[in-house]
Amino acid sequence: MTGRKIGEVILDLKNISLSFGGVKALQDISFNVLEHEIRAIIGPNGAGKSSMLNVINGVYRPQEGEIILRGEHFANMNSYRAAKAGLARTFQNIALFKGMSVLDNIMTGRNLKMKANMLLQALWVGPAQREELEHRLKVEEIIDFLEIQHIRKTPVGRLPYGLQKRVDLARALAMEPQILLLDEPMAGMNVEEKQDMCRFILDVNDQFGTTVVLIEHDMGVVMDISDRVVVLDYGKKIGDGTPDEVRANPDVISAYLGASH
Amino acid sequence: MFYRENGQFKTSYKSDQQIFPIPQDRWAIVAIVALAFFAVPMMVDEYLFRAILIPFLILSLAALGVNILVGYCGQITLGAGAFMAVGAYAAYNFLIRVSGMPALGAILLGGLTAAAVGIVFGIPSLRVRGLYLAVATLAAQFFWDWAFLRVKWFTNDASSGSVSVADISVFGWTIDSPSDKYLFCLGILVIFSLMAKNMVRGSIGRQWMAIRDMDVAATVIGIRPMYAKLTAFAVSSFYVGVAGALWGFVHLGSWEPAAFSIDRSFQLLFMVIIGGMGAIAGSFFGAAFIVILPIFLNQLLPVIGGWFGLEVSIALVSHVEIMIFGALIAFFLIVEPHGIARLWSTGREKLRLWPFPH
Amino acid sequence: MSFFLETLIGGLMSGMLYSLVALGFVLIYKASGVFNFAQGAMVLFAALSMARFSEWIPQWLGMDNLFMANVLAFAVSVAVMFIVAWLIERLVLRHLVNQEGATLLMATLGIAYFLDGVGQTIFGSDIYKIDVGMPKEPVMMLENVFEGGILINKEDFVAAFISAMLVLALTIFFQKTATGRALRAVADDHQAAQSIGIPLNRIWVIVWCVAGITALVAGVIWGSKLGAQFSLSTVALRALPVVILGGLTSVPGAIIGGLIIGVGEKLSEVYLGPYVGGGIEIWFAYMLALMFLLFRPQGLFGEKIIDRV
Numbered sequence: 001m002t003g004r005k006i007g008e009v010i011l012d013l014k015n016i017s018l019s020f021g022g023v024k025a026l027q028d029i030s031f032n033v034l035e036h037e038i039r040a041i042i043g044p045n046g047a048g049k050s051s052m053l054n055v056i057n058g059v060y061r062p063q064e065g066e067i068i069l070r071g072e073h074f075a076n077m078n079s080y081r082a083a084k085a086g087l088a089r090t091f092q093n094i095a096l097f098k099g100m101s102v103l104d105n106i107m108t109g110r111n112l113k114m115k116a117n118m119l120l121q122a123l124w125v126g127p128a129q130r131e132e133l134e135h136r137l138k139v140e141e142i143i144d145f146l147e148i149q150h151i152r153k154t155p156v157g158r159l160p161y162g163l164q165k166r167v168d169l170a171r172a173l174a175m176e177p178q179i180l181l182l183d184e185p186m187a188g189m190n191v192e193e194k195q196d197m198c199r200f201i202l203d204v205n206d207q208f209g210t211t212v213v214l215i216e217h218d219m220g221v222v223m224d225i226s227d228r229v230v231v232l233d234y235g236k237k238i239g240d241g242t243p244d245e246v247r248a249n250p251d252v253i254s255a256y257l258g259a260s261h
Numbered sequence: 262m263f264y265r266e267n268g269q270f271k272t273s274y275k276s277d278q279q280i281f282p283i284p285q286d287r288w289a290i291v292a293i294v295a296l297a298f299f300a301v302p303m304m305v306d307e308y309l310f311r312a313i314l315i316p317f318l319i320l321s322l323a324a325l326g327v328n329i330l331v332g333y334c335g336q337i338t339l340g341a342g343a344f345m346a347v348g349a350y351a352a353y354n355f356l357i358r359v360s361g362m363p364a365l366g367a368i369l370l371g372g373l374t375a376a377a378v379g380i381v382f383g384i385p386s387l388r389v390r391g392l393y394l395a396v397a398t399l400a401a402q403f404f405w406d407w408a409f410l411r412v413k414w415f416t417n418d419a420s421s422g423s424v425s426v427a428d429i430s431v432f433g434w435t436i437d438s439p440s441d442k443y444l445f446c447l448g449i450l451v452i453f454s455l456m457a458k459n460m461v462r463g464s465i466g467r468q469w470m471a472i473r474d475m476d477v478a479a480t481v482i483g484i485r486p487m488y489a490k491l492t493a494f495a496v497s498s499f500y501v502g503v504a505g506a507l508w509g510f511v512h513l514g515s516w517e518p519a520a521f522s523i524d525r526s527f528q529l530l531f532m533v534i535i536g537g538m539g540a541i542a543g544s545f546f547g548a549a550f551i552v553i554l555p556i557f558l559n560q561l562l563p564v565i566g567g568w569f570g571l572e573v574s575i576a577l578v579s580h581v582e583i584m585i586f587g588a589l590i591a592f593f594l595i596v597e598p599h600g601i602a603r604l605w606s607t608g609r610e611k612l613r614l615w616p617f618p619h
Numbered sequence: 620m621s622f623f624l625e626t627l628i629g630g631l632m633s634g635m636l637y638s639l640v641a642l643g644f645v646l647i648y649k650a651s652g653v654f655n656f657a658q659g660a661m662v663l664f665a666a667l668s669m670a671r672f673s674e675w676i677p678q679w680l681g682m683d684n685l686f687m688a689n690v691l692a693f694a695v696s697v698a699v700m701f702i703v704a705w706l707i708e709r710l711v712l713r714h715l716v717n718q719e720g721a722t723l724l725m726a727t728l729g730i731a732y733f734l735d736g737v738g739q740t741i742f743g744s745d746i747y748k749i750d751v752g753m754p755k756e757p758v759m760m761l762e763n764v765f766e767g768g769i770l771i772n773k774e775d776f777v778a779a780f781i782s783a784m785l786v787l788a789l790t791i792f793f794q795k796t797a798t799g800r801a802l803r804a805v806a807d808d809h810q811a812a813q814s815i816g817i818p819l820n821r822i823w824v825i826v827w828c829v830a831g832i833t834a835l836v837a838g839v840i841w842g843s844k845l846g847a848q849f850s851l852s853t854v855a856l857r858a859l860p861v862v863i864l865g866g867l868t869s870v871p872g873a874i875i876g877g878l879i880i881g882v883g884e885k886l887s888e889v890y891l892g893p894y895v896g897g898g899i900e901i902w903f904a905y906m907l908a909l910m911f912l913l914f915r916p917q918g919l920f921g922e923k924i925i926d927r928v
Contacts, residue, residue: 079483084483096475096478100467108470111467111484112483118492122456122457124459132463
């Protein structure tokens, strides 16, 4: 890859355990993410990948373990704090705001950066109006970047699946995140759409220096674009390393091929 | 002149962010508002003011408030009537207990009180939704029904249980004739509608809608559900409360708690469903529909009954009325959940292309 | 003491009736996820139907037998409620499958208005008598335990007995019959039930019919106590806190919730009411339910819901 430089540890997860009632979704999982890298989480269905992502950005609260973000300990991570700390994510089952246009969906991603109070907004004067314009400019940049100018005003509910995924990414990018969590960004796409999405992910990583953590099922894609891969199976970590190392790991092979343990 | 945008290009994002980006729409709205302010007062008789126009304006304002909560923020309420009552009684108490309190000040303070009460009864929305929230709002309804009936302090120990307000005056303008009342309500409605429109197209409105459409995704991009929901409750209750104060001060003059019963709450919800959830214009359509339908049926049904030699009683008319409301609610929820407002905008989309749709 | 007991028993009795209405809510909610705001309107509709047919049928047939008139009127009312149930499913709910809870709630609010309107248009809007031969005279009890004993309506005992029988019958229906099993399967998971060949629409019609019958029984009991009149339709609003308290998906919850609310209302009215001006029954129940909502949203017996992303 080009001249991007992998940095220090930006996100460190230590001994994360999460259970729902009696079901142990994650057991004692530790791994870290380096600044500017593309980190993939893979594993068979039900391995706990999405739960892992949900723990990272505070949707689920793990029973044990800690999350260290840029050296800061987060004992009680919640979604709001995660967003403030510069974490953005996309969803496996697209979670766009169906009643709103593409533009409004992406503008919503800017909400943490918009400070004008409600009364000013109601009167549409001064800072409120200025802010709306400034952020619109930023959002238009993202729209250009992801090549979705033509659907700006369309309600997202009317868009085809592939484009909805792209709007989901656009909304996350509007937050100008330091770490981008992608939950199966290419699921259900055709080859062409996958190529586009890969290109966008690599561009984001390359141009903005955004750290990417992604879950993906398509092994070809994962091995191609990620710097390091962590492998989960039944809530346990069974492998961690570069794509080549992981590919050679006997535990990973048996988990994927279902060979006898 | 065709209703057409050909040749109109936007050269800045600012012009693209206007409320009515199409100039024809803008002129039409200006014309309607001008007509409402200057022409209507000269053409209309007293009955029309009292029976249709003033109730329409005030209920539009209340429906606007309910729409912010239900249509934009997705939080159901069956207690809007109670917040009208809180607005009306709070305004009444401010007026009589604070010496030198101007009427407009009392009305706005009534709205603010309703907003505060709205926040309190909105707290359950942080934990529950749907039906459960409906129950919380019903609790508000029954509690305030009771409070204004039984707690004598609220009614200034009036022996009859009803309170009354003399004709109010605002900045030296005494609002006593029907056309004055109409103009006063119209002025408030226009201002409040503009503010509502600004809110829903701004950051706060997007937060409300995000919570409505997908609350988990909303929290993940940093929207605090508590802030979004409670502001929606506050703003909504403020609007509804001001409408309640106007209903008492301007429309009724003297009133009892029954004026704001649970039927009023349902009526407001119906306006929003029929008019259009999540559309400012829907509040007006819904209010117009619900104010006019009973009057229309009252005129029409006896005539139809006459053709068949039947005598149509007042009771029957009211039964037919609730039947039609009920049926329309189900109809709109099934066929067009965005109500008359959506039918209207679909019609306009067609008109933009007419007469050459391809 | 005897006054306390009388209040308590009075509360239990009205609680029993709330339970009956709440049962209608729970049945439909379990099977279709719809919270049926129209349950109260169905009670009114059924009561009006029962009252008017028991008046009309003797006129039409020219007979003078109260018992037969009641039996026939009950049969006709059952048929009427079946038709209502079928129409509701066919015309409204079928088109709203997979909609959000709030939308369904508002739709049933519309149905409630429609039923209120239709019922009063067809059957009239006065207060009508339902006379199914319920014993009216009060009896003294426990005279040897307390001084003065306690005064209880026989009617209440009969009503409680009928309610208990209905609950028992429903329990057997749910647990032992094939249709009952299908109903429970649908309640657990719509799609899974459909995939093993359970016809959803038919199940829903059946559930609405059963809810219609509970509405009829509740309507007859309330109607014979208070007369069949419009205020019956507000009973849905009285029974709403009951299901919140008991849990929306639990039949025993509906029963116990009903009893708690019934007793709570009466005791609060008698012992707390005088200090605050009286008439606190209805909001007291709601506040009780609200407290529950804040601390235990799933109710006493309901199932906890876990959100998935």
